Amino acid sequence: MEMNSIKTITVVGAGLMGHGIAQVFAQAGYSVWLVDLKQAALERALNLIQNSLNILEKKGVMPKKQGREVLARIRFSTDLMPAAAAADFVVEAVAENAEIKRTVFGELQRLCPPTTLFASNTSGLDVFNLVDPGMAGGLIATHFFAPAQIIPLVEVCPGPQTRPEVVELTRRLLLSVGKEPVVMQRFVPSFIVNRIQN
Ligand SMILES: NC(=O)c1ccc[n+]([C@@H]2O[C@H](COP(=O)([O-])OP(=O)(O)OC[C@H]3O[C@@H](n4cnc5c(N)ncnc54)[C@H](O)[C@@H]3O)[C@@H](O)[C@H]2O)c1
Secondary structure (H helix, E strand, C coil): CCHHHCCEEEEECCCHHHHHHHHHHHHCCCEEEEECCCHHHHHHHHHHHHHHHHHHHHCCCCCCCHHHHHHHCEEEECCHHHHHHCCCEEEECCCCCHHHHHHHHHHHHHHCCCCCEEEECCCCCCHHHCCCHHHHCCEEEEEECCCCCCCCEEEEEECCCCCHHHHHHHHHHHHHCCCEEEEECCCCCCCCCCEEEC
16 A cells, blocks of 8 residues: 555544544545444544634634534544445554454454555554454554644554554654654553664
């Protein structure tokens, strides 16, 4: 996959982290799906994103009315199927629970096109051990910090099977949305250490 083929980002989990990550990609012009099991979580996410965009407009960080365009790029859904089918790059931001993440990645593997790349927002769980080996080459951790729409740092951590081009593409994707990715050498729980490049 090339950078210019990444058009649609699917964020799974619309909680504290997921809604901010969705906003980051929508602000940068990507088409975004934000998925959650709970309609209430999606409604809360919509309100939080709307408020954040209003503040950015009021402070002059973003031109007036641009918030509306950003919001129009985000589709909110309780149905993973269309969001997965459209995804070039997925960011998983569901609850910090190994079984939930294992199930979500299993569904994503079944529903996404074979070219889709996968990222997890966890740093504490060894997500690389939770997925089917068939998807491990296209899986990476992208650890955003809260609030994701504000904090520039994103820790990027490849697993033992992650293809080198996936690391580079993820790094470039994050740069394209205004983030400052720091690539880790290898996974250790909660990473932070083992930084090899900026
Ligand atoms: N909270 C933080 O400061 C922080 C910072 C960095 C990373 N993280 C990591 O990011 C991830 C998300 O954390 P959070 O704080 O946003 O959690 P959260 O509890 O606020 O949100 C998780 C959301 O996932 C949804 N969800 C659960 N199962 C789902 C499923 N099968 N399909 C779709 N949605 C599902 C829940 O309904 C909930 O809305 C975790 O792995 C966490 O460790 C959190």
